[in-house]
Amino acid sequence: MxxxxxxxxxxxxxxxxxxxxxxxxxxxxxxxxxxxxxxxxxxxxxxxxxxxxxxxxxxxxxxxxxxxxxxxxxxxxxxxxxxxxxxxxxxxxxxxxxxxxxxxxxxxxxxxxxxxxxxxxxxxxxxxxxxxxxxxxxxxxxxxxxxxxxxxxxxxxxxxxxxxxxxxxxxxxxxxxxxxxxxxxxxxxxxxxxxxxxxxxxxxxxxxxxxxxxxxxxxxxxxxxxxxxxxFNRSEYSSSKSLYRYPIPDFPRHISYDLVLFGSWRRKGVPFGGEEVASPDAYPVFGFNFAPMYNFGYKFRAGVSIDGVYDGSANVYTEDYIVGTAQQFYKPSLDKQLALGLSARGEYVMPYFTVGVGLGVNVLHGGGDLKAFYQILALKTEITRNTFLHIGYSLQNFHTPNFLMLGIGFRFHNKYPAFHR
Missing domain, CATH: 2.40.160.20 (Porin)
Incomplete structure (x- = not known):
């Protein structure tokens, strides 16, 4: 080698x-x-x-x-x-x-x-x-x-x-x-x-x-x-020295595929009596993103992502209760907590780190909390050439907190020239 x-x-x-x-x-x-x-x-x-x-x-x-x-x-x-x-x-x-x-x-x-x-x-x-x-x-x-x-x-x-x-x-x-x-x-x-x-x-x-x-x-x-x-050791190749520069290789434009598996937990304010009541429970969140991404150049890629999620807090509800007793919170059926969405994605690519944004809507869902326009901000950190750590955050309607997206990602058909590795 x-x-x-x-x-x-x-x-x-x-x-x-x-x-x-x-x-x-x-x-x-x-x-x-x-x-x-x-x-x-x-x-x-x-x-x-x-x-x-x-x-x-x-x-x-x-x-x-x-x-x-x-x-x-x-x-x-x-x-x-x-x-x-x-x-x-x-x-x-x-x-x-x-x-x-x-x-x-x-x-x-x-x-x-x-x-x-x-x-x-x-x-x-x-x-x-x-x-x-x-x-x-x-x-x-x-x-x-x-x-x-x-x-x-x-x-x-x-x-x-x-x-x-x-x-x-x-x-x-x-x-x-x-x-x-x-x-x-x-x-x-x-x-x-x-x-x-x-x-x-x-x-x-x-x-x-x-x-x-x-x-x-x-x-x-x-x-x-x-x-x-x-x-400590600033290069002796200072900007004042005239050095021959090899041409930067042309970027091989191509489509790569990112698969992200993530999970986290979240808290939930449940509507009751015209206001939100904080549930004492922490609810699990699991999901995936699969995104074909067109690599335009060394610093930018864009594409469309299929986003699946199970949100254990979605459509949780409460009912009238006797004052002095603990208020009960109830979970709906599983289909009311699953969603599949589509989002447009753009990524700024640098050595070791990639910063990405996404705008999407759930197209298959159980209604209620999952009928949403969502936004994603994510940081991908290289582990190897084709694997990365994923840390993201999801919002609804640009202001309502949704959930963290902590996970691992895999990149397929990756032709990106990594001169920093």
């Missing part, structure tokens, strides 16, 4: 999937294109001299968007919660300038981060810690030293003070000690020197528990970011 054996360790943080370590093997040129003009050699990711390792620190002041009366002052302190502040420490790696991966994906980088957050109300909200994966790339390059970039963060946060009927009864925005963390930011990067970059931009953040526990109003922020990045 030609080529090299590369070992890649990936962390994927989400609920019970707090840590994933995967070993991935590759053939041929591995991480790098023929531009390096060097023979391949076996190496660990962290020992490989052909990638740039980075350490960054950031501070992010933010504005808490007042989406609930708790944030407007309906809390123990009777003060508005308007400001947030977080500090972050991040490790990432980046492919060298001139490689196929760097040129195709705009200087893409990826890594892991940890953040500390405060909202000025430790007693009722806590000061949570976030652990997350992140990836970013350049959107536009103005000069060799100045570029406009994006980055997403996705992970978990812990250390919250959740709702409690006895001692934290005002906090109706978060019901669990562990919550999902999502962030997207856009920023300018200025190369101060060979080793240091300065970053400054804007960001948006969302915390929620994915409807796995009540309450789940969530917490949203918009703010700024300022940071500095140190690159």
């Amino acid at each position: 030609k080529g090299i054996i590369q070992i890649r360790k990936m962390l994927l943080l989400w609920g019970t999937m707090l840590l994933l370590s995967g070993y991935v093997f590759a053939e041929g040129y591995g991480f790098f294109s023929p531009l390096e003009n060097e023979p391949d050699s076996t190496s660990f990711l962290f020992m490989n001299k052909k990638i740039s390792h980075r350490i960054g620190v950031e501070v992010r002041p933010g504005y808490v968007i007042p989406t609930h009366s708790f944030l407007e002052g309906d809390n123990y302190k009777m003060k508005r919660i308007r400001n947030s502040l977080s500090a972050h420490l991040k490790y990432s790696f980046q492919f060298l300038p001139g490689t196929y991966t760097d040129r195709i994906y705009g200087g893409v980088y990826q890594g892991i981060g940890i953040g500390y957050h405060t909202f000025g109300n430790r007693m009722e909200l806590g000061d949570p810690i976030t652990f997350y994966l992140f990836q970013g790339a350049s959107l536009a390059k103005f000069t060799p030293r100045l570029s406009f970039n994006y980055e997403w963060n996705f992970g978990v946060s812990t250390g919250w003070k959740p709702y409690n009927a006895d001692y934290n009864q005002y906090n109706h925005i978060l019901g669990s000690k562990v919550n999902a963390y999502l962030n997207v930011n856009f920023y300018l990067r200025w190369m101060l020197s060979r080793q240091f970059d300065l970053t400054a931009g804007v960001d948006a953040t969302h915390f929620s528990n994915g409807n796995t526990k009540f309450p789940n109003a969530g917490l949203n922020m918009a703010g700024l970011k300022l940071g500095i990045v140190y690159k």
Whole structure:
């Protein structure tokens, strides 16, 4: 076998999937294109001299968007919660300038981060810690030293003070000690020197528990970011050096097929007496997606997905009860909790990670809760060339929380050239 054996360790943080370590093997040129003009050699990711390792620190002041009366002052302190502040420490790696991966994906980088957050109300909200994966790339390059970039963060946060009927009864925005963390930011990067970059931009953040526990109003922020990045071994192939660049190979357009199997659990507010009553039960959710996807190029694929789901909370109902006794909740027949839908899908493809969105309707269903227009946001993380972890979230009508989609996926008829592997 030609080529090299590369070992890649990936962390994927989400609920019970707090840590994933995967070993991935590759053939041929591995991480790098023929531009390096060097023979391949076996190496660990962290020992490989052909990638740039980075350490960054950031501070992010933010504005808490007042989406609930708790944030407007309906809390123990009777003060508005308007400001947030977080500090972050991040490790990432980046492919060298001139490689196929760097040129195709705009200087893409990826890594892991940890953040500390405060909202000025430790007693009722806590000061949570976030652990997350992140990836970013350049959107536009103005000069060799100045570029406009994006980055997403996705992970978990812990250390919250959740709702409690006895001692934290005002906090109706978060019901669990562990919550999902999502962030997207856009920023300018200025190369101060060979080793240091300065970053400054804007960001948006969302915390929620994915409807796995009540309450789940969530917490949203918009703010700024300022940071500095140190690159341990920034490439000697600087932008000022004139190097011959091999033409990027033409992309082999083709249709691939993704099969995803997922499961999770959810909570449910059941209509009763003109309002919703929280059921004390957690209901299981299982499903699948089968999506033929046309691969248009290195960074985009689109298609149509067949979506099947069993939602154990669908069409659950309650009836009148005697005050002072426990209210009973009843499950309907199985056919009232099964649905088959069709959705249009689009995916943004990058090394290791794929971000996808979907818009769909259930075409075969038992009515009631399942007669729905649904939306899906998903992150696929490579395990091997043709398998991936799937973390998704489903909404109804763009605002009603539906359920998490935690699972594994398989890709068939995959002709995608993976220069990063």
